[in-house]
Amino acid sequence: MHSSVQRLNTLITLAAVLLGALCCTASFLDYFHIHSVHGTAEVIKIKKFRKQLNGNDEVTMTLNLSLDLRSTFTWNTKQAFVFLAAEYETQKNLVNQISLWDHIIPDKEHAKIQTQVSTKYPLTDQGSNLRGKKIELVLHWHLMPNTGRMIQDKLALSHFYLPEAYT
Amino acid sequence: MGWIGDGLESIRSLQIRQVLSQAVSLGMIVTSALIIWKGLMCVTGSESPVVVVLSGSMEPGFKRGDILFLHMSKDPIRAGEIVVFNVDGREIPIVHRVIKVHERQETGEIDVLTKGDNNFGDDRLLYAHGQLWLQQHHIMGRAVGFLPYVGWVTIIMTEKPIIKYLLIGALGLLVITSKE
Numbered sequence: 001m002h003s004s005v006q007r008l009n010t011l012i013t014l015a016a017v018l019l020g021a022l023c024c025t026a027s028f029l030d031y032f033h034i035h036s037v038h039g040t041a042e043v044i045k046i047k048k049f050r051k052q053l054n055g056n057d058e059v060t061m062t063l064n065l066s067l068d069l070r071s072t073f074t075w076n077t078k079q080a081f082v083f084l085a086a087e088y089e090t091q092k093n094l095v096n097q098i099s100l101w102d103h104i105i106p107d108k109e110h111a112k113i114q115t116q117v118s119t120k121y122p123l124t125d126q127g128s129n130l131r132g133k134k135i136e137l138v139l140h141w142h143l144m145p146n147t148g149r150m151i152q153d154k155l156a157l158s159h160f161y162l163p164e165a166y167t
Numbered sequence: 168m169g170w171i172g173d174g175l176e177s178i179r180s181l182q183i184r185q186v187l188s189q190a191v192s193l194g195m196i197v198t199s200a201l202i203i204w205k206g207l208m209c210v211t212g213s214e215s216p217v218v219v220v221l222s223g224s225m226e227p228g229f230k231r232g233d234i235l236f237l238h239m240s241k242d243p244i245r246a247g248e249i250v251v252f253n254v255d256g257r258e259i260p261i262v263h264r265v266i267k268v269h270e271r272q273e274t275g276e277i278d279v280l281t282k283g284d285n286n287f288g289d290d291r292l293l294y295a296h297g298q299l300w301l302q303q304h305h306i307m308g309r310a311v312g313f314l315p316y317v318g319w320v321t322i323i324m325t326e327k328p329i330i331k332y333l334l335i336g337a338l339g340l341l342v343i344t345s346k347e
Contacts, residue, residue: 023314079228081264081284085246095270097246102266104227104284121289126269126278140247144228149312152247 026076027148033074039067041084041137041157044116049130049167057130059123059162063101066114069141073108078144080105082113084157087136090129098123100137132164193342213239213308218251219318220262224283225249232319235262237308243270244279244303249310252281255295260307263290269300277303 045062052058069080083102090096100119105111123130136159143151207216216237220229229235237251244250246268251260266289267280278300282289291299324331 027312081228081247083247083266092272093269094272094275095243095245095268097268099246099266102284106227121266142247142249145313147314150249150310154247 023147027145030074030076030145030149030151035069035071035153037067037069037072037139037141037153037155039065039069039113039139039155039157041065041139043137043160046163046167047118049163051128051166052124055128057125057128059130060119061100061123062116062118064116065101067139068112069105070108070111072141072143073111076145076148078146079107080111081142081144083140085138085140086123087138088133090125090127090133092127092129096125130162131166133162135160135162189342211236211238211308213237215251215260215307218260218262219321221259221322222283224285225262225264226285228284229262229313230315232316232322234314234318235310236312236314238311239306239308243275244268244277244306244309250279250281251307251310252301252305253307254293254298254301254305257293261290261293262310279306 042064043061044064046059047062048058048060050058063084065084067082069082072080081102081104083099086096086098086100088096099121100123101117102120103113105113123135137157138154139157140152140154145151204216208214210216218235218237220231220233220235223231235249235251244265246265249262249264251262253260261281263281263283263286265279266282267278269278270276279302280289280291280300294301324334
């Protein structure tokens with residue numbers, strides 16, 4: 001009839017197919033998950049605003065952040081990577097996106113964040129166009145799944161104007 | 168029971184047929200693997216649609232041995248995306264996250280800075296000497312899908328070639344000796 005090799009082959013194939021189907025389903029179900037993220041971000045203090053030796057403007061700040069990403073977590077979410085980006089337009093560049101602060105949220109219990117932080121990466125421009133510039137603070141989040149499709153989204157939180165003079 | 172006698176009589180021709188059909192089915196396996204790979208290349212627009220994570224620089228998101236599916240669309244690269252890039256003078260592509268993007272007004276050219284989630288600093292130390300930014304042509308694709316652990320198969324096979332040859336040998340033996 002059937003040799004043990006054949007039986008083993010069938011069993012392994014079936015197991016692999018089922019596992020694959022399960023992974024696809026897990027990822028597919030994420031399509032139906034609606035999440036609503038809300039948060040606020042405000043600049044408390046401009047700590048340093050100067051022109052670097054190479055002529056690029058550099059800003060470091062203290063930020064007050066309040067975020068709630070609890071609704072993004074599903075059973076297929078391994079972690080959420082969240083970061084706050086400064087976005088602005090200059091004469092030279094149509095798009096400037098600078099990550100100021102980022103954070104890895106491992107689970108739902110840690111997805112509500114209320115914190116005061118210094119910029120992890122300085123806001124550096126390509127050139128010296130930042131004096132008096134309007135800066136948009138945009139929250140981005142990238143959801144890494146246990147398996148399947150990665151999900152990303154963003155939300156503009158607030159905007160502010162940089163001072164007209166260097167500190 | 169006449170068909171048994173017929174079968175015995177034509178056993179020699181049957182063996183030739185068997186060998187031929189085995190060769191064809193082996194060819195089918197190889198070509199279908201090739202078709203899937205090339206098809207994926209067309210669909211995703213990326214030179215290598217699937218990559219295996221080799222380092223722990225993106226932990227805890229991606230661990231060594233996880234598989235990433237890449238996609239290279241026309242959409243411009245934006246901050247936060249996980250891209251796979253090749254640095255001049257380095258063989259192995261790197262999978263890291265974009266943390267800064269500058270896009271020119273007229274030409275639409277982009278300057279991109281990346282960083283591994285698990286690394287302390289940005290990637291300027293990994294780039295070619297004196298290189299500050301990645302351009303579009305360095306980037307092979309962006310990661311869109313994720314499958315854990317499966318990449319261990321290839322890691323083990325590249326690091327322990329003996330296992331690869333044993334596996335290929337055993338599979339070849341199975342194909343040759345199988346009766347159906």
